[in-house]
Amino acid sequence: MxxxxxxxxxxxxxxxxxxxxxxxxxxxxxxxxxxxxxxxxxxxxxxxxxxxxxxxxxxxxxxxxxxxxxxxxxxxxxxxxxxxxxxxxxxxxxxxxxxxxxxxxxxxxxxDFSIAAATGAPWKSAAEFVAAAKAAPGKYTYASGGNGSPQHLAGALFAAHTGIDIRHVPYRGASQAAQDTAGGQCDVTLQGIATVAALAKAGKLKLIGVMLDQRHPEYPDTPTLKEAGINGFDFSxxxxxxxxxxxxxxxxxxxxxxxxxxxxxxxxxxxxxxxxxxxxxxxxxxxxxxxxxxxxxxxxxxxxxxxxxx
Structure with a gap:
């Protein structure tokens, strides 16, 4: 354009x-x-x-x-x-x-980064997702914009930090990863808020955690990772x-x-x-x-x- x-x-x-x-x-x-x-x-x-x-x-x-x-x-x-x-x-x-x-x-x-899931996913916070992943190692997936993408690194570092085993699903671009997470093909995606904003505001994705010191003004109902009890992890x-x-x-x-x-x-x-x-x-x-x-x-x-x- x-x-x-x-x-x-x-x-x-x-x-x-x-x-x-x-x-x-x-x-x-x-x-x-x-x-x-x-x-x-x-x-x-x-x-x-x-x-x-x-x-x-x-x-x-x-x-x-x-x-x-x-x-x-x-x-x-x-x-x-x-x-x-x-x-x-x-x-x-x-x-x-x-x-x-x-x-x-x-x-x-x-x-700023977030953790997003499909609107119908059972988790209301990042802590709930972590608990589910710990109970079922290797069951859940996270979508990224490709190997070596920020979403890939964020997901891998988040998994290492929280001690969970989640499977990486690379896509050709972050927006496609977000869309397929909204469609339920993947469980979560760690994404820049700018990428998931339209899907979230359309009710197709829900943010279950933001990587900020305070809640994001556009998503006041989404807790920060610190509020969810996940301390020491930051990614942007x-x-x-x-x-x-x-x-x-x-x-x-x-x-x-x-x-x-x-x-x-x-x-x-x-x-x-x-x-x-x-x-x-x-x-x-x-x-x-x-x-x-x-x-x-x-x-x-x-x-x-x-x-x-x-």
Whole structure:
């Protein structure tokens, strides 16, 4: 989808349409975040931004296209932390280096996570699900957006933290995982609230736990994990705007300024908050440091918990 704006006087950059690669399924949390900010940035910059979903291989296909794109600011990426910090730790054959092959612009937002089940599921809280899973090891399933996805890692770490044995069912995208959980094909899914919001509000999914310090204002009846007696477990993901390595610093800085400007807009603040997105807007340097730190931290967590990519 292209977000078009009226023609007006342009600076040297941008002077033509920008393409944003999102290597994730449409309607996923990052896709929602990317489309909202792309629309606002397009208006502010005076150029269209086309958001293109290129899915497959846990995001590797789309991310590889960005890594190989011309470093001119006209092909940018909207990535989640899975592509940058989880997949490389699970797949040694990842064909790019997430630290050196990209010029990261900004961590745009962090994404609050939840545990969701079909509306007709018997559990009213995460604690009830954990109790059921402990009573029947290997019986219950959790759906994810694919091997190495945030939902995969969240589910595996949650299972390790609570001492339960639940089976992983990978899908090609987080939104499909949420839809099949709503349909009863899987028991639960650990998802960004932005991904499950529409299904929850339509009464097709129910949130049985949120990974927040306080209850989410959009879901006041859903207890936090701490309220349910599950202490010490926290999980969230994030959305980064990035570019190919070699992109001129003045273009990276311009894109960062536009991210910060868009995030300050009251409409973006309101729409992000409604779906569990917390604006960030970090500098390129801070963003690169976040990627490196989490790449190292998740590498240890994946090894310590024996999490496999298949």
């Amino acid at each position: 292209a977000y078009a704006v009226p023609l007006r006087a342009q600076a040297a950059y941008p002077n033509r349409q920008i393409r944003m690669i999102v290597p994730l399924a449409a309607a996923s949390a990052v896709d929602v975040a990317a489309r909202l900010i792309a629309q606002k940035m397009a208006t502010n910059m005076g150029q269209s931004i086309v958001v293109e979903n290129i899915v497959g291989a846990a995001g590797i296909i789309g991310a590889s296209q960005l890594a190989k794109a011309a470093p001119d600011g006209y092909t940018i990426g909207g990535f989640n932390d899975s592509i940058l910090t989880m997949v490389p730790n699970l797949n040694p054959a990842t064909p790019f280096n997430t630290v050196t092959d990209f010029a990261h612009v900004s961590q745009v937002a962090t994404i 993901t994030w959305f980064v705007l990035t570019t190919p390595k070699g992109t001129p610093r003045d273009i990276v800085d311009r894109l960062h300024r536009e991210v910060v400007k868009a995030l300050a807009d009251p409409e973006i603040k309101e729409r992000y908050a409604a779906v569990g997105l917390k604006p960030s807007g970090t500098t390129p340097e801070k963003t690169a440091a976040i990627v490196q730190e989490q790449l190292t931290r998740y590498g240890k967590a994946i090894k310590d918990n024996n999490i496999k990519g298949d």
